[in-house]
Amino acid sequence: MANKKNFYETLGVDKNASDDEIKSAYRRMAKKYHPDINKEEGAAEKFKEVNEAYEVLSDKTKRSNYDQYGDPNGGFFGGNGGNGGNGGFSGFSQGDFGGFNFDDIFSMFGGGFGKTSRTSSAVRGEDIQVQVNLSFKEAALGCKKDINVTKVESCSDCKGTGAKGGTEYTTCTACGGSGIATYTETTLFGRMVRQGVCKECSGTGKKIKTKCASCNGAGSKKVNKVVSIDIPAGIDNHQVITVRNGGNAGSRGGSNGDLHIIVNVKNHKLLEREGYDLKIKIFVPFYLLLKGGSIDVPLVDGCTTLKIPELTQSNTVFKIKGKGLKHLNRSVYGDLIVTLVGESPKSMSKEDKKVLDNLIKSMEDNTFARYKSYLKDMESLD
Numbered sequence: 461m462a463n464k465k466n467f468y469e470t471l472g473v474d475k476n477a478s479d480d481e482i483k484s485a486y487r488r489m490a491k492k493y494h495p496d497i498n499k500e501e502g503a504a505e506k507f508k509e510v511n512e513a514y515e516v517l518s519d520k521t522k523r524s525n526y527d528q529y530g531d532p533n534g535g536f537f538g539g540n541g542g543n544g545g546n547g548g549f550s551g552f553s554q555g556d557f558g559g560f561n562f563d564d565i566f567s568m569f570g571g572g573f574g575k576t577s578r579t580s581s582a583v584r585g586e587d588i589q590v591q592v593n594l595s596f597k598e599a600a601l602g603c604k605k606d607i608n609v610t611k612v613e614s615c616s617d618c619k620g621t622g623a624k625g626g627t628e629y630t631t632c633t634a635c636g637g638s639g640i641a642t643y644t645e646t647t648l649f650g651r652m653v654r655q656g657v658c659k660e661c662s663g664t665g666k667k668i669k670t671k672c673a674s675c676n677g678a679g680s681k682k683v684n685k686v687v688s689i690d691i692p693a694g695i696d697n698h699q700v701i702t703v704r705n706g707g708n709a710g711s712r713g714g715s716n717g718d719l720h721i722i723v724n725v726k727n728h729k730l731l732e733r734e735g736y737d738l739k740i741k742i743f744v745p746f747y748l749l750l751k752g753g754s755i756d757v758p759l760v761d762g763c764t765t766l767k768i769p770e771l772t773q774s775n776t777v778f779k780i781k782g783k784g785l786k787h788l789n790r791s792v793y794g795d796l797i798v799t800l801v802g803e804s805p806k807s808m809s810k811e812d813k814k815v816l817d818n819l820i821k822s823m824e825d826n827t828f829a830r831y832k833s834y835l836k837d838m839e840s841l842d
């Protein structure tokens with residue numbers, strides 16, 4: 461009776477899967493086969509298998525034992541029983557029972573069912589994702605946002621038990637309180653004894669005498685909540701704020717899922733974000749570059765004045781230190797980077813042209829060093 465189960469196959473992951481991959485595969489499979497969700501025949505069995513696989517593959521030592529010896533305890537069922545987390549009895553598919561009767565197997569494992577069932581029936585709540593829309597300014601400066609979240613919460617009237625007043629239980633008679641029931645099935649190979657999460661009590665070992673009216677016995681209910689979130693200054697588009705335990709309530713002692721808030725930031729009309737720097741390209745009349753002057757440049761909040769020195773080249777980049785965005789969780793600021801480009805007029809009057817001609821004549825002796833060098837190169841081209 462070798463335990464031939466392939467834990468990697470059970471979770472549908474590669475042998476080299478990372479811890480994160482295993483975790484997310486486990487969540488996906490546990491959800492798929494959870495007895496509360498999946499009422500199909502064999503789902504509870506599969507659910508237990510998934511939990512068993514995860515118990516092993518999420519534990520460094522057990523995983524390495526399993527990889528090496530094919531057994532999480534490093535030998536033939538060695539250490540079973542003393543090792544509470546593993547608990548042992550969940551690794552058999554139907555076929556493995558051929559030739560054994562259930563009592564044999566039960567006694568082999570010292571009857572440690574109760575513990576196993578509690579451990580593996582605890583289900584962590586699902587994570588929830590919500591989106592929040594922020595203006596450019598809200599993201600840059602940080603803000604408080606009220607976010608509507610629909611989530612499953614543990615019922616406060618019955619403290620999540622599903623029983624009226626939170627106390628009215630009897631022990632489940634189908635499984636005697638162990639949460640694991642045995643089922644006899646007639647299959648192609650004859651009568652098979654199979655064990656799985658008790659269908660009567662979904663593995664809790666308890667039966668509710670009177671259902672809690674508020675949640676109709678579910679122990680949890682969907683509620684609409686307004687969650688107030690502090691958005692940190694400097695957050696960027698598509699970044700995610702995670703509120704640990706802010707997701708759906710777990711069941712049977714499982715922890716809550718997380719709440720993930722995905723941030724959507726609206727573009728600024730003029731400013732462009734690059735890391736924590738702000739960039740802007742401004743077209744200014746060509747004479748402002750020649751003559752010099754000043755121009756107002758927008759900031760996240762308000763604006764600042766940029767002095768333009770006389771005889772500024774087109775495409776000159778000005779860096780205004782510390783006027784960019786605040787770094788996330790640090791009191792450091794990026795820069796504001798301004799590029800000035802000279803704009804020529806679209807039309808000129810006769811009068812304008814005359815003035816310009818005079819200007820050109822009077823400037824003839826002035827040097828346009830780069831232009832002159834260009835002309836020289838053009839002449840000496842092969």
Ligand SMILES: [Zn+2]
Pocket residue numbers: 632633634635636637638639640641658659660661662663664665666
């Ligand atoms: Zn039961």
Ligand SMILES: [Zn+2]
Pocket residue numbers: 615616617618619620621622623672673674675676677678679680
């Ligand atoms: Zn309730």
